[in-house]
Amino acid sequence: xxxxxxxxxxxxxxxxxxxxxxxxxxxxxxxxxxxxxxxxxxxxxxxxxxxxxxxxxxxxxxxxxxxxxxxxxxxxxxxxxxxxxxxxxxxxxxxxxxxxxxxxxxxxxxxxxxxxxxxxxxxxxxxxxxxxxxxxxxxxxxxxxxxxxxxxxxxxxxxxxxxxxxxxxxxxxxxxxxxxxxxxxxxxxxxxxxxxxxxxxxxxxxxxxxxxxxxxxxxxxxxxxxxxxxxxxxxxxxxxxxxxxxx
Amino acid sequence: xxxxxxxxxxxxxxxxxxxxxxxxxxxxxxxxxxxxxxxxxxxxxxxxxxxxxxxxxxxxxxxxxxxxxxxxxxxxxxxxxxxxxxxxxxxxxxxxxxxxxxxxxxxxxxxxxxxxxxxxxxxxxxxxxxxxxxxxxxxxxxxxxxxxxxxxxxxxxxxxxxxxxxxxxxxxxxxxxxxxxxxxxxxxxxxxxxxxxxxxxxxxxxxxxxxxxxxxxxxxxxxxxxxxxxxxxxxxxxxxxxxxxxxxxxxxxxxxxxxxxxxxxxxxxxxxxxxxxxxxxxxxxxxxxxxxxxxxxxxxxxxxxxxxxxxxxxxxxxxxxxxxxxxxxxxxxxxxxxxxxxxxxxxxxxxxxxxxxxxxxxxxxxxxxxxxxxxxxxxxxxxxxxxxxxxxxxxxxxxxxxxxxxxxxxxxxxxxxxxxxxxxxxxxxxxxxxxxxxxxxxxxxxxxxxxxxxxxxxxxxxxxxxxxxxxxxxxxxxxxxxxxxxxxxxxxxxxxxxxxxxxxxxxxxxxxxxxxxxxxxxxxxxxxxxxxxxxxxxxxxxxxxxxxxxxxxxxxxxxxxxxxxxxxxxxxxxxxxxxxxxxxxxxxxxxxxxxxxxxxxxxxxxxxxxxxxxxxxxxxxxxxxxxxxxxxxxxxxxxxxxxxxxxxxxxxxxxxxxxxxxxxxxxxxxxxxxxxxxxxxxxxxxxxxxxxxxxxx
Ligand SMILES: Nc1ncnc2c1ncn2[C@@H]1O[C@H](COP(=O)(O)OP(=O)(O)OP(=O)(O)O)[C@@H](O)[C@H]1O
Ligand SMILES: [Mg+2]
Numbered sequence: 001x002x003x004x005x006x007x008x009x010x011x012x013x014x015x016x017x018x019x020x021x022x023x024x025x026x027x028x029x030x031x032x033x034x035x036x037x038x039x040x041x042x043x044x045x046x047x048x049x050x051x052x053x054x055x056x057x058x059x060x061x062x063x064x065x066x067x068x069x070x071x072x073x074x075x076x077x078x079x080x081x082x083x084x085x086x087x088x089x090x091x092x093x094x095x096x097x098x099x100x101x102x103x104x105x106x107x108x109x110x111x112x113x114x115x116x117x118x119x120x121x122x123x124x125x126x127x128x129x130x131x132x133x134x135x136x137x138x139x140x141x142x143x144x145x146x147x148x149x150x151x152x153x154x155x156x157x158x159x160x161x162x163x164x165x166x167x168x169x170x171x172x173x174x175x176x177x178x179x180x181x182x183x184x185x186x187x188x189x190x191x192x193x194x195x196x197x198x199x200x201x202x203x204x205x206x207x208x209x210x211x212x213x214x215x216x217x218x219x220x221x222x223x224x225x226x227x228x229x230x231x232x233x234x235x236x237x238x239x240x241x242x243x244x245x246x247x
Numbered sequence: 248x249x250x251x252x253x254x255x256x257x258x259x260x261x262x263x264x265x266x267x268x269x270x271x272x273x274x275x276x277x278x279x280x281x282x283x284x285x286x287x288x289x290x291x292x293x294x295x296x297x298x299x300x301x302x303x304x305x306x307x308x309x310x311x312x313x314x315x316x317x318x319x320x321x322x323x324x325x326x327x328x329x330x331x332x333x334x335x336x337x338x339x340x341x342x343x344x345x346x347x348x349x350x351x352x353x354x355x356x357x358x359x360x361x362x363x364x365x366x367x368x369x370x371x372x373x374x375x376x377x378x379x380x381x382x383x384x385x386x387x388x389x390x391x392x393x394x395x396x397x398x399x400x401x402x403x404x405x406x407x408x409x410x411x412x413x414x415x416x417x418x419x420x421x422x423x424x425x426x427x428x429x430x431x432x433x434x435x436x437x438x439x440x441x442x443x444x445x446x447x448x449x450x451x452x453x454x455x456x457x458x459x460x461x462x463x464x465x466x467x468x469x470x471x472x473x474x475x476x477x478x479x480x481x482x483x484x485x486x487x488x489x490x491x492x493x494x495x496x497x498x499x500x501x502x503x504x505x506x507x508x509x510x511x512x513x514x515x516x517x518x519x520x521x522x523x524x525x526x527x528x529x530x531x532x533x534x535x536x537x538x539x540x541x542x543x544x545x546x547x548x549x550x551x552x553x554x555x556x557x558x559x560x561x562x563x564x565x566x567x568x569x570x571x572x573x574x575x576x577x578x579x580x581x582x583x584x585x586x587x588x589x590x591x592x593x594x595x596x597x598x599x600x601x602x603x604x605x606x607x608x609x610x611x612x613x614x615x616x617x618x619x620x621x622x623x624x625x626x627x628x629x630x631x632x633x634x635x636x637x638x639x640x641x642x643x644x645x646x647x648x649x650x651x652x653x654x655x656x657x658x659x660x661x662x663x664x665x666x667x668x669x670x671x672x673x674x675x676x677x678x679x680x681x682x683x684x685x686x687x688x689x690x691x692x693x694x695x696x697x698x699x700x701x702x703x704x705x706x707x708x709x710x711x712x713x714x715x716x717x718x719x720x721x722x723x724x725x726x727x728x729x730x731x732x733x734x735x736x737x738x739x740x741x742x743x744x745x746x747x748x749x750x751x752x753x754x755x756x757x758x759x760x761x762x763x764x765x766x767x768x769x770x771x772x773x774x775x776x777x778x779x780x781x782x783x784x785x786x787x788x789x790x791x792x793x794x795x796x797x798x799x800x801x802x803x804x805x806x807x808x809x810x811x812x813x814x815x816x817x818x819x820x821x822x823x824x825x826x827x828x829x830x831x832x833x834x835x836x837x838x839x840x841x842x843x844x845x846x847x848x849x850x851x852x853x854x855x856x857x858x859x860x861x862x863x864x865x866x867x868x869x870x871x872x873x874x875x876x877x878x879x880x881x882x883x884x885x886x887x888x889x890x891x892x893x894x895x896x897x898x899x900x901x902x903x904x905x906x907x908x909x910x911x912x913x914x915x916x917x918x919x920x921x922x923x924x925x926x927x928x929x930x931x932x933x934x935x936x937x938x939x940x941x942x943x944x
Contacts, residue, residue: 070547071635091551097634098549109544113255114248122248123548165548 015081016043017173017205018067022076025062025228036062038228039076049199049206049239051216054225060209061177063225067207068101068175069093080173098126102166102204104195106178108158110150116161117146120168127169136168137161140194156187160194167198173205174198180215185247192218192242212247249550249558256534257565263530263924264566270917271523271570271617272577273910274516275610279578280906281512282606284585288505290599291590298597299364301419302329302461303470305495306477309485309816310456319460322476324468329355329362330457332447335723335880337873338438339400339407340391344866346873347436348426348881349387349401352459353444362461363420365441366596370395370414378446382414384421386594387438401440404450405877416441422593423500426883436887488752488814494761501593515910518691520617522684522914526921527566527621529681533925535559535629546634556630563622571614575607581906588902684918691911699900702893705832710889712781716744716773716858720873721881728852730878737872739865744773745854747841750814755801762797764811764837766844773858776838779830786840790826796835798828813848821847856881 025037036059044050044067052060065071067078069085072093078085080100088096110119117133124130137143140160150158159179166174176195180188196218199206208219216222217240224231257264295301311330319328332353337346354360356375365372365382373380383393393399398409418439426437448454460481464473470491477489492498535542545555579602590598720734728745735743747766752759767774767786775783776792786792791809793801803809805825813819823839845852861869873879 065635068547071633094546094549094551097547103547107540109540109547111252111541111544113252113259118248118251122545125248126549 015079016045017048017081018042018044018207019079020063020067020076021078023063023066023073023078024075025059025066025071026074035228037066037073040228040230042223042230042233044205044207047199047203047205048221049196049208049219050221050223051219051236052207052209052223052225053211053213053216054231056211058225059228060225062228064175064177064207064209068103068173069097070103099128100172102169102171102174104159104162104166104174104176104179106181108150108155108162108182110158110161110165112150115147115149116142116153116164119150119161120165123165124168130169131167133164133168136164139167139197140164141190154187156183156190159183159187159191163191163194163198167194167202167204170202171204173207176206176208178209178211180210180212185245188215188247189242189245192245196239196242214245214247218242218245249545249554250561253558253561256562260534260562263921264562265569266917266920267523267526267530268566268569268573269913270526271520271566271614272574273913274518274520274523274617275571275574275614276578276581277906277910278512278516278613279575279606279610280581280585281508281515282609283579283582283601283603284589285505285508285512286603286606287582287586287598287600288501288508288589290601291586291595291597292501292505294599295419295422295595295597299366299419300327300360300362300463301492301498302327302362303464303492304462304473304477304489305491306460306462306481306489307333307487308458308460308481310453310458311460311481311484311486313455313457315480315484316457316460318480319462319477322462322473322480324465324473326463326465327361329360329461331459331461332444332451332453332457333459334403334447334451335721337402337876337879337882339402339874341399343391343435345436345870345884345887346882347438349438349440350424351381351401351403351447352439352441353447354382354441356444362463363418365416365418368415368417368596370412373413373441373443373446375443375445378443378449379408379410380413380443381410382416382441383412384424384439385415385417386424386432386434387440388412388415390434390438399440400874402874402877403447406450407875408450410440410442417594417596419497420495421497422595423497425496425500426881433887436882436884482818485816487750487816488761488812488818490761504589504593515691515907516613518687518914520613522687522918523570524617524621525684526917527563527618528625529925530921531559531563531622531625532629534562535626539629539632542629542632543634552630556626559626559630560622563618563626566622567614567618570618571611574614575610578610579607585902588898681918681922685915688911688915688918691907691914694907696904696908699904702897702900706889706893708777708781709833710885712775712783713777714774714858714885715860717861717884717886718859719774719856719881719883719885720859720879721748721856721883722854722878723880725850725853725855726878728854730854731857734857734859737859738868739862740859740869741862742773742860744768744771744858745841746774746856746858747844747853748855749844749848751837752812752814753797753801753837754810754812755803755807758801760797760800760835761814762835762837764791764839764844766839766841769840773860776829777831778827781830784827784829786838787826788840789843790824790839792827792829792838793825794831794834794836795828796831797837798825800835804828811847815848817848817850819847819849823847 020040020042023037023040027034027036040063052063054060066073073086080096083096085093085096111122114122116137120133120136124133134143134146137146140163142157142160142164145153145157153161174195179191179195183191192215195206195208198204210216217236219236220239222234222236313330316328316330319325334351336349336351338349340347354372359365368385370382372382393412395412395414397412399412401408401410421439424432424437424439426433448456462473462477464470474489474491478486481489493502542555546552583600586598586600725747731743731745734740745768748763750761750763752761767776769786776786778784793803798804801809803825805828807825808822809825811821811823842852873882
């Protein structure tokens with residue numbers, strides 16, 4: 001099995017967390033073909049925050065879905081460390097997601113019939129070395145909202161629950177698809193702070209999709225997409241603390 | 248945690264879940280009811296037969312000496328032999344002007360009958376030296392509210408005797424007693440009376456002899472071999488063919504009832520379960536569709552397809568659980584009701600009512616299978632979706648302009664109407680299934696109500712078109728055709744038609760049926776033979792006319808040859824061509840032109856009885872004469888036969904129709920309710936109707 005080879009030959013430190021080669025994604029609906037990714041080569045290093053920028057439809061979500069194991073590419077390869085995701089079966093991808101990946105989505109995607117604590121437990125139940133749900137919710141300052149249902153929480157609170165859920169299992173990578181897209185800037189800052197803190201304290205590698213150039217400034221690197229390809233890839237010498245970001 | 252989610256989902260969806268569960272429960276209830284009733288009846292019958300020693304072989308004979316009993320007992324495989332005297336007589340019941348008839352059955356001189364034991368409800372058996380004491384069958388005693396000590400007049404071998412009832416009994420032999428010439432039990436005009444052996448034997452010159460014998464056969468011994476041996480022994484004494492249980496009238500009807508239940512257990516629940524499976528499929532599919540993102544999320548955070556699938560299958564499981572529990576409970580309760588009805592109808596002295604584990608486990612299996620068929624496909628399809636796909640809210644359904652647009656119908660409708668039609672045509676399969684579900688409910692309803700009509704139709708055909716006589720007389724034995732003149736001379740008789748009825752065994756290939764051939768004149772006005780269009784036919788000069796039921800049982804059609812073995816004292820055998828096949832709603836009769844039948848029997852013009860039209864004003868005088876005419880063994884009053892027929896059928900059928908109407912309503916409700924809920928939840932998702940302002944108005 002592919003994941004048995006993990007880190008046997010080379011110390012993981014020298015490998016990038018993600019490495020994509022000629023990554024291509026074509027969607028077919030009926031007779032229409034949409035080329036979402038046209039040969040993307042991208043390395044994401046350990047403990048980096050990579051901000052992904054680009055116009056709508058440029059393929060950011062497609063990329064994130066593929067490296068997160070939610071979708072499979074049409075062509076090319078993706079490695080997580082030395083695990084080739086393209087060779088994994090559906091069950092293998094499920095295991096990969098369960099053990100390594102935390103997701104944060106634009107629309108929070110909480111289970112409406114479960115409380116904040118239960119939404120986090122949903123993930124910690126599966127994980128090998130999770131935080132306690134209360135601990136994870138404390139990390140996002142929601143200790144006083146443990147037993148609220150999503151409908152009883154504000155958008156920002158819901159998104160922080162989603163982050164708590166994503167980080168509670170101590171994932172190796174945190175993939176955030178426009179986590180602040182539905183939030184006002186003040187609430188958004190709170191959410192970004194949590195992401196930044198997780199990266200700083202747990203060393204979690206983060207990929208962060210945003211439409212907003214000023215948010216991108218909190219990343220170690222800023223990768224711009226255009227029409228399914230990387231338009232630019234810039235290193236950001238000084239990460240901007242989320243507190244100082246405004247939009 | 249997923250289980251907690253399921254519980255909360257269930258609380259939200261309980262009404263829909265309950266609606267499906269009820270439809271499914273109905274199917275399971277009918278299934279459990281029919282199967283349990285069937286089992287109860289079978290077990291009751293078997294227990295009754297065993298405890299009261301119901302024989303395996305029956306035979307009638309003109310007069311056989313008692314010395315023959317030992318030789319019958321010596322037939323290999325025979326357990327017990329019970330010789331009897333059995334005769335049909337006319338009764339004179341106090342306070343009833345019309346004649347009733349009875350079958351008198353002799354009891355052994357000492358002790359209980361070896362076979363066909365009596366269950367004595369009330370009183371005692373006749374004393375050995377009391378020739379005028381009798382025990383009456385419970386049904387007859389009940390119909391006349393007889394008490395022990397009451398007296399009834401009987402014309403025994405031409406002499407009127409007064410019999411005193413000393414007891415009321417039941418016997419496995421007469422669970423179902425139909426008077427000769429009619430269709431349904433008529434306990435007022437026909438009954439069974441048991442008398443002491445000597446009383447009957449001496450009256451009919453059968454001292455030291457018997458005219459009826461039944462035998463029980465050891466398990467594992469072929470009954471047919473015993474029958475053949477019995478026939479050989481009885482033939483010289485006027486044996487008219489021994490027969491097995493399945494030809495015994497009472498057992499024939501009881502087994503027929505049980506077979507009908509079996510059929511019902513098979514067909515009706517299938518409808519319910521199909522509808523339930525289909526509802527389940529739709530509801531689960533739609534539920535998962537509204538929870539697409541949640542499915543996607545669960546998969547995204549690392550739940551496998553199986554885990555997510557099982558999560559939704561628990562919903563299916565809850566439906567199946569509720570359905571099987573409710574269905575089994577209701578079914579078992581209804582089975583109790585049904586068993587009681589049958590118990591009353593057949594007058595069982597004992598009634599075994601049980602919960603049958605095998606039936607319940609079968610019901611559970613059937614429920615689970617329906618649940619899996621309905622649920623698993625829906626769940627599986629949804630869960631296979633890649634998580635990235637599931638997380639995206641589904642693209643707006645692609646609607647197309649359809650045939651209704653091209654036909655210009657669309658332009659005639661306002662926007663909401665167009666939406667409805669596009670919705671229907673966009674999901675033709677689902678729309679069709681919904682219609683199908685409702686159609687099934689209506690079909691069930693119609694067929695239930697149709698029963699009532701068909702009974703009326705049957706009665707109309709049987710009594711207004713086919714058997715139009717007022718009275719059918721049966722002679723003790725065939726008389727010369729000149730007896731017609733005597734019958735015509737009876738008071739009040741307006742029209743007479745003769746008939747000849749001969750018990751026969753009909754064979755074609757390896758199939759056989761015991762059935763009387765009825766000989767009638769070529770053209771009849773009273774007892775008419777009707778073709779498929781219910782028009783009277785002229786009986787052909789040659790050949791047999793078979794009812795379609797009989798033709799099917801023998802697998803023959805017009806032009807085929809049937810071998811006819813006459814089961815009368817003179818055993819003749821002949822091959823006869825089937826001249827015509829006709830429709831018959833009652834029984835499975837066979838007809839022949841009377842002179843042709845006489846010729847086949849190698850006898851002169853003889854008749855077994857006559858059909859009469861009588862003058863209502865002189866009926867009492869006629870009845871009086873009939874009661875005192877020894878040659879008349881039986882009198883079937885057809886006008887009197889309709890009432891008990893209607894009553895019995897009405898009772899059973901009203902109950903059945905009530906069940907079916909109830910169940911049909913459940914189906915219709917389940918389908919409509921679920922479709923409505925699904926449509927509403929889809930509209931809610933799209934949220935456009937209200938937004939655009941259609942609903943606001
Ligand atoms: N399931 C799909 N089927 C068909 N086309 C798709 C599908 N998913 C994405 N696309 C198309 O692929 C292209 C890239 O989509 P993607 O979601 O990756 O863009 P994005 O950069 O995330 O855009 P946005 O900023 O709007 O989220 C788009 O043109 C989109 O329409
Ligand atoms: Mg996107």
